[in-house]
Amino acid sequence: MPGSRIAALGHHQPARVLTNDDLATMVDTSDEWIRRRTGIATRRIAAPDESVTDLAAAAAAKALAGAGLDPADIGLVTVATCTAIDRCPSIAAQVAARLGIPAAVAFDLNNGCAGFCTALAVADHSVRAGAARHALVIGAEKMSDVTDWTDRSTCVLLGDGAGAAVLSASDEAGIGPVAWGSDPTRGDAVRLVDEWQPRFAQEGQAVFRWATSELPAVARQACALAGLTPADLGGIVTHQANLRIIEALVRQLDLPEHVVVAQDVVESGNTSAASVPLALSKLVDRGDLPSGAPVLLFAFGGGLSWAGQVVTAP
Numbered sequence: 396m397p398g399s400r401i402a403a404l405g406h407h408q409p410a411r412v413l414t415n416d417d418l419a420t421m422v423d424t425s426d427e428w429i430r431r432r433t434g435i436a437t438r439r440i441a442a443p444d445e446s447v448t449d450l451a452a453a454a455a456a457k458a459l460a461g462a463g464l465d466p467a468d469i470g471l472v473t474v475a476t477c478t479a480i481d482r483c484p485s486i487a488a489q490v491a492a493r494l495g496i497p498a499a500v501a502f503d504l505n506n507g508c509a510g511f512c513t514a515l516a517v518a519d520h521s522v523r524a525g526a527a528r529h530a531l532v533i534g535a536e537k538m539s540d541v542t543d544w545t546d547r548s549t550c551v552l553l554g555d556g557a558g559a560a561v562l563s564a565s566d567e568a569g570i571g572p573v574a575w576g577s578d579p580t581r582g583d584a585v586r587l588v589d590e591w592q593p594r595f596a597q598e599g600q601a602v603f604r605w606a607t608s609e610l611p612a613v614a615r616q617a618c619a620l621a622g623l624t625p626a627d628l629g630g631i632v633t634h635q636a637n638l639r640i641i642e643a644l645v646r647q648l649d650l651p652e653h654v655v656v657a658q659d660v661v662e663s664g665n666t667s668a669a670s671v672p673l674a675l676s677k678l679v680d681r682g683d684l685p686s687g688a689p690v691l692l693f694a695f696g697g698g699l700s701w702a703g704q705v706v707t708a709p
């Protein structure tokens with residue numbers, strides 16, 4: 396099979412909106428500080444009984460309905476997440492059970508914030524190899540479970556949510572070759588500390604410097620692998636960590652004004668592996684990305700790791 400394409404997308408966010416002013420009643424911070432340093436205005440926080448599986452299944456159900464497929468058509472389900480409490484059965488297996496997907500290979504994939512783009516490449520490779528005709532690729536996180544709500548330097552950044560894509564075998568490749576890798580020597584820069592009560596921790600400035608100095612070259616490489624330059628893109632959806640990182644990447648890639656830049660971090664905060672599919676699905680839903688447009692997906696984070704590819708908007 397020459398390739399796969401995104402047939403449909405879906406996303407889901409919890410109902411509760413947590414504003415910067417709400418956070419200012421919990422820790423010593425302000426709406427002004429958070430907006431100026433991160434661009435974030437709000438984030439969604441799941442209810443205590445709302446699990447990663449609930450978020451993932453809701454997004455996946457929308458993508459499956461959008462693709463007009465029968466659950467039995469899906470041959471592969473993968474959930475990119477680093478906040479799954481359940482280790483076995485996997486979140487993917489639980490989503491398959493909820494959606495009535497009878498016989499797919501189902502597995503979780505943890506590559507931190509780069510998880511969704513990594514999972515998308517793995518699913519694309521599986522379709523190319525003939526191991527599945529249709530795949531469900533999901534990014535889902537309940538970051539609020541691993542947030543230290545007394546630490547103002549991290550609790551203002553994180554949010555919960557999920558995004559999903561259905562990939563279908565296609566004569567025309569709609570998922571470009573992946574540019575991916577890791578720098579394990581800097582693994583301590585982003586981590587979940589304390590195995591029994593995990594909390595998100597990072598070297599914020601080091602991650603910021605890495606993302607803005609070393610990653611633009613990788614983003615260019617992902618475009619080149621698809622036979623494009625950044626100026627040929629119709630849109631760019633990077634990991635939604637911080638608006639200042641997104642703006643710096645856009646500047647360094649010299650993107651012309653017509654390129655649509657995802658800025659979902661403003662309303663959703665950093666949702667780790669969910670951020671790319673969540674932002675992409677919202678752009679498509681709003682009609683901001685024309686069908687057929689080449690879009691660079693580019694994610695990075697814990698590992699340190701990165702993964703990106705040019706996809707064709709559904």
Ligand code: ACO
Nearest residue numbers: 424428432508547548551585599600602603636637696697
């Ligand atoms: N409100 C008010 N003051 C704060 C807050 C807050 N929420 N948080 C920190 N401060 C204070 C600090 O205490 C410090 O005060 P001091 O100078 O008196 O010591 C001051 O603000 C500056 O702190 P810095 O940490 O230097 O602030 P910086 O400008 O670096 O911004 C930030 C921090 C937003 C975390 C930034 O470093 C960043 O975005 N880094 C990248 C993070 C990232 O992208 N991670 C993604 C990869 S991992 C993943 O996505 C899961």
